[in-house]
Amino acid sequence: MSTSLSPARAARAPVKRSALGALTDWIPRLVLAPSVAVSLFFVYGFMIWTFVLSLTNSRMLPSYDFVGFAQYAQLMANDRWWVAATNLVVFGGLFVGICLVLGAGLAILLDQRIRQEGSLRTIYLYPMALSFIVTGVVWKWLLNPSLGLQAMVRGWGFEGFTFDWLVNPDMAVYTLVIAAVWQASGFVMALFLAGLRGIDDSIIKAAQLDGASLPRIYARVVMPCLRPVVFSAVMILSHIAIKSFDLVVALTGGGPGYASDLPATFMYTHAFTRAQIGLGSASAMLMLGGVLAILIPYLYSELRSRRHG
Amino acid sequence: MTTAKNQTVARAPAAPATRSALASALLNRRLWLGVLGWTLALVIFFPIFWMIVTGFKTEAEAIADPSLIFSPTLENYAEVQSRAGYAKFALNSVVVAFGSTLLALLIAIPAAYSMAFLPTKRTKGTLLWMLSTKMLPPVGVLVPIYLLFRDTGLLDTRTGLVIVYTLMNLPIVVWMLYTFFKDMPKDILEAGRMDGAGTLQEVIYLLLPLTLPGIASTGLLAVILSWNEAFWSLNLTSSQAAPLTAYIASFSSPEGLFWAKLSAASTMAIAPILIFGWLTQKQMVRGLTFGAVK
Numbered sequence: 001m002s003t004s005l006s007p008a009r010a011a012r013a014p015v016k017r018s019a020l021g022a023l024t025d026w027i028p029r030l031v032l033a034p035s036v037a038v039s040l041f042f043v044y045g046f047m048i049w050t051f052v053l054s055l056t057n058s059r060m061l062p063s064y065d066f067v068g069f070a071q072y073a074q075l076m077a078n079d080r081w082w083v084a085a086t087n088l089v090v091f092g093g094l095f096v097g098i099c100l101v102l103g104a105g106l107a108i109l110l111d112q113r114i115r116q117e118g119s120l121r122t123i124y125l126y127p128m129a130l131s132f133i134v135t136g137v138v139w140k141w142l143l144n145p146s147l148g149l150q151a152m153v154r155g156w157g158f159e160g161f162t163f164d165w166l167v168n169p170d171m172a173v174y175t176l177v178i179a180a181v182w183q184a185s186g187f188v189m190a191l192f193l194a195g196l197r198g199i200d201d202s203i204i205k206a207a208q209l210d211g212a213s214l215p216r217i218y219a220r221v222v223m224p225c226l227r228p229v230v231f232s233a234v235m236i237l238s239h240i241a242i243k244s245f246d247l248v249v250a251l252t253g254g255g256p257g258y259a260s261d262l263p264a265t266f267m268y269t270h271a272f273t274r275a276q277i278g279l280g281s282a283s284a285m286l287m288l289g290g291v292l293a294i295l296i297p298y299l300y301s302e303l304r305s306r307r308h309g
Numbered sequence: 310m311t312t313a314k315n316q317t318v319a320r321a322p323a324a325p326a327t328r329s330a331l332a333s334a335l336l337n338r339r340l341w342l343g344v345l346g347w348t349l350a351l352v353i354f355f356p357i358f359w360m361i362v363t364g365f366k367t368e369a370e371a372i373a374d375p376s377l378i379f380s381p382t383l384e385n386y387a388e389v390q391s392r393a394g395y396a397k398f399a400l401n402s403v404v405v406a407f408g409s410t411l412l413a414l415l416i417a418i419p420a421a422y423s424m425a426f427l428p429t430k431r432t433k434g435t436l437l438w439m440l441s442t443k444m445l446p447p448v449g450v451l452v453p454i455y456l457l458f459r460d461t462g463l464l465d466t467r468t469g470l471v472i473v474y475t476l477m478n479l480p481i482v483v484w485m486l487y488t489f490f491k492d493m494p495k496d497i498l499e500a501g502r503m504d505g506a507g508t509l510q511e512v513i514y515l516l517l518p519l520t521l522p523g524i525a526s527t528g529l530l531a532v533i534l535s536w537n538e539a540f541w542s543l544n545l546t547s548s549q550a551a552p553l554t555a556y557i558a559s560f561s562s563p564e565g566l567f568w569a570k571l572s573a574a575s576t577m578a579i580a581p582i583l584i585f586g587w588l589t590q591k592q593m594v595r596g597l598t599f600g601a602v603k
Contacts, residue, residue, distance in 0.1 A: 027508065028427040031419030035483055036435060038416075042476050043442040046450035053452055062456060106349065114343045123350040125590045126357065129582045131537035133554045134575050138356045141363070141568060147372055182356065190594045239444050246539030250558050267448045268544065277452055284448045291446055 047288065054281035062277060071282035080258050081283060084266040087173045088290075091262065092241035094177045095184070099237055100230065102181065103188025108218060110189070111196045121193070124186035132183065136250025139179040140166070143251075169259035172252050176244070176260060179251055184240060188233050195229035196222065231301075238294055242287065263287045357583070364573035371569040385573035395556075395574060402552035402578075404467055406535040409474035410528050413482045416475070418524070421486035422512060426498065436487065439480040447477075447540050458545060467550045470542060474535045481596055482531055489523030490516070530596040533582065553578040 057067045075081050106124055110117050127135065142148040143166040153161040165171035165178075199222060207217045245264035252260040254269070261269075263283055271280025363371050365381040389395045424432045454473065455464075463469030493516070501515045517524070539554040546555055557578060560571055 028423035028429075032423050032435070034416050035420040035439065035479055038476055038479060039439050039442045042454075043445060043450060046453040047445070049453040050449055050451075062452075109342060109346055109349075112339070112342050114339060114346050116343075120346050120350050122590055123354050125593065126354065126583070129533060129537075129590065129593055130357075130579055131539060131554050133537075133539045133558050134360075134579050137557060137571060137575050138360050141572075142356055142359070147568065182353070186353065187594065190590070194594075235444075243446050243540070245448070246543065246554070246558070249539070249543060264446065264448050264540075267451070271452055272455075272544070281452055284446075284451065287446050288449045291444065 050281045050284050053277060054285050056278050058277040058281070060275035060277070067278075071278045072286075074279060075282050075286070078279075080261065081263075081266060083258060084261040084263045084283075085286075087260060088242070088262050091173055091176050091180070091244070092238055094174070095180045095241050096234055096237045098177065098181045099185045099188045100233060102185040103233065104192050104223075104226075106185065106189035107192030107196055110193055121190070124189050126186065127183040128187040130183065132244070132246040133250045135179050135183050136247050139175065139182070140251050143175050143178070166252065167256060169256045172256060172260040176247060176251060176262075180241070180244065180247060183247075184237060188237070191229050191233050192226065195226045199225050235294065239291070242291055242294075357579075360572045361576050363569055364576040366569050368567060368569045371572070385570045386577070389570050389574050389577075395577065398551055398553050398556040399577070401467060401470075401546075401550055402536060402554075405470045405474060405550075405552055406532045408467070408471040409478065409535050410531040412471060412475045413478045413531055414486075414524065414528055417479060417482040417486055418512075418517075420483050421490050422516065424483070424487050425490035425493075426495075436484060440484055443480045451544060455544065465546045465549045465551075469545060470550055470552070473541045473545065474538060477538070477541070478531045478534055481534075482527055485527040485530065485596060486520075486524065489520050489527070492523075493520055526592045526595070529585075529588070530592040533593065534596070536582070 052064075053062055054071055055066050055068060056063055057065050057070070110121060110124075114120070143163070145151070145162075145164040145167060150161060150163040153163070165175045203221060203225075204217060207221045212220070243264065244262055245268070248254055248260060248262050248265050254261040254265045258266075264287070267280045267283045267287070270276045270283065362377065364385055365383070366379050367382055367384065370379050424436060458464045458469050463472070497519065498511055498515060501511050506514065536552075537554065538552075539558065542552050542555040543558055546552070551559070553574075557571070557575055560567070560574060
């Protein structure tokens with residue numbers, strides 16, 4: 001901390017010689033300390049703790065008998081872990097991709113200066129303000145074959161209509177995608193819309209004068225300008241995907257069986273209901289590794305762009 | 310490039326065809342886009358609408374053929390309260406959401422003040438570093454926090470949940486307050502200092518009143534995030550301190566057949582957000598993009 005004394009500050013300090021002056025000088029750091037300490041201790045400190053636990057054979061209670069990387073080896077041999085990890089890749093990829101496409105589409109639609117744009121924007125954004133638990137409940141109902149959409153369409157006379165993804169082990173993970181896309185695409189729309197509004201109109205006017213059609217203008221002129229928006233949307237969406245836990249709990253409960261488990265629910269099940277804290281911690285560390293693989297490039301580019309611009 | 314030029318030449322004579330035809334084509338286009346926009350809005354809103362409607366049906370009607378023709382009943386709302394003690398969980402949600410928000414603001418306002426008005430060369434790095442903790446998955450710290458809470462008796466208490474939510478929201482709250490404080494004209498604070506105001510007076514009489522809208526929307530975002538949070542509430546509470554999210558989740562698994570009651574409970578849980586939807590949307594976007602979209 002003492003190294004952060006900037007030259008300006010060091011020069012200013014002797015002027016205020018009183019004890020009060022010294023205190024004033026320290027206030028910025030004192031008031032900042034709780035926030036920094038809290039993040040340092042509770043986040044990074046506890047992650048190290050989790051890592052330590054992942055090297056032990058802790059079961060229901062934490063023990064500190066170190067077993068090296070045995071828990072990781074066990075995890076690698078665990079079929080259920082691979083189901084969860086594969087699900088995360090499938091779910092995350094589809095969720096991010098579909099949200100981007102739908103979000104961009106909705107934003108372009110609203111950008112056509114249609115009437116009542118404000119109310120439409122609010123409605124598109126509504127799902128994002130809901131809890132994932134509520135989203136899960138709503139879609140559990142809609143996707144329930146005997147109550148929801150399937151029953152509704154059959155009621156209209158299409159008896160052969162089948163939509164039973166929720167109870168189909170091969171398809172259950174896609175129901176998570178549907179619900180999560182419903183929740184988040186309005187938010188992506190808002191990101192894109194803000195980006196679209198930030199584009200200089202004269203560029204678009206120029207392209208129009210050159211005779212470019214509207215789809216062409218969006219594809220060739222507007223979208224390239226929105227690359228930073230796409231980038232931050234991908235970051236935020238993948239972080240939502242990796243954190244997904246409550247949606248699974250409320251919508252599929254990880255089922256049928258463990259067909260729609262995600263790493264977060266896997267971790268929860270093993271650490272708490274199956275009393276395998278060591279194994280659960282190991283899976284948490286692997287998830288962390290996955291996040292860092294996304295986060296580090298993001299922070300790097302963020303810092304770099306700040307420095308340049 | 311040459312083809313593009315040719316197209317321009319070819320199109321040029323066609324463009325100013327007749328003014329009225331062009332205007333009506335544009336009008337038509339706007340009409341169709343409007344229809345498309347509202348159709349999409351209906352599709353998006355339908356699940357919420359259907360949940361609200363189901364909450365006013367009887368259990369038998371809820372699982373019968375989906376229909377909009379029924380006589381609305383309030384029995385689910387009454388029963389959710391009498392049988393499950395809905396009010397207790399709602400109270401937990403309110404206490405925890407507002408408690409954690411107030412606590413986060415108390416810690417974050419001084420921190421954001423110091424970052425915005427007394428920056429050092431490390432300020433930016435500290436901020437980004439604090440935000441980085443938001444990006445990490447909470448499962449990484451779940452086991453230690455669970456163990457700590459169990460040993461200190463904080464498990465299934467509102468106090469424990471308030472602490473966790475405060476920690477969870479602190480980086481976003483600091484960041485948002487920082488962006489609001491930075492937008493404030495520095496001259497006003499300078500003028501205050503000229504008049505002999507100390508730091509504390511400066512904050513209380515100048516900074517806080519002037520940035521109140523920003524502080525309010527930051528607080529609102531923190532309340533929404535805490536209100537909706539389910540990872541921690543599911544893992545750290547059971548019966549005593551469970552907020553609405555945990556209550557609804559527990560409702561849905563073993564008693565999956567009570568759709569009408571579940572819908573009623575969920576409707577009540579989202580009612581504040583639905584009502585304040587127009588107010589909350591900006592904060593959601595701003596907060597979730599870490600202030601990038603204003």
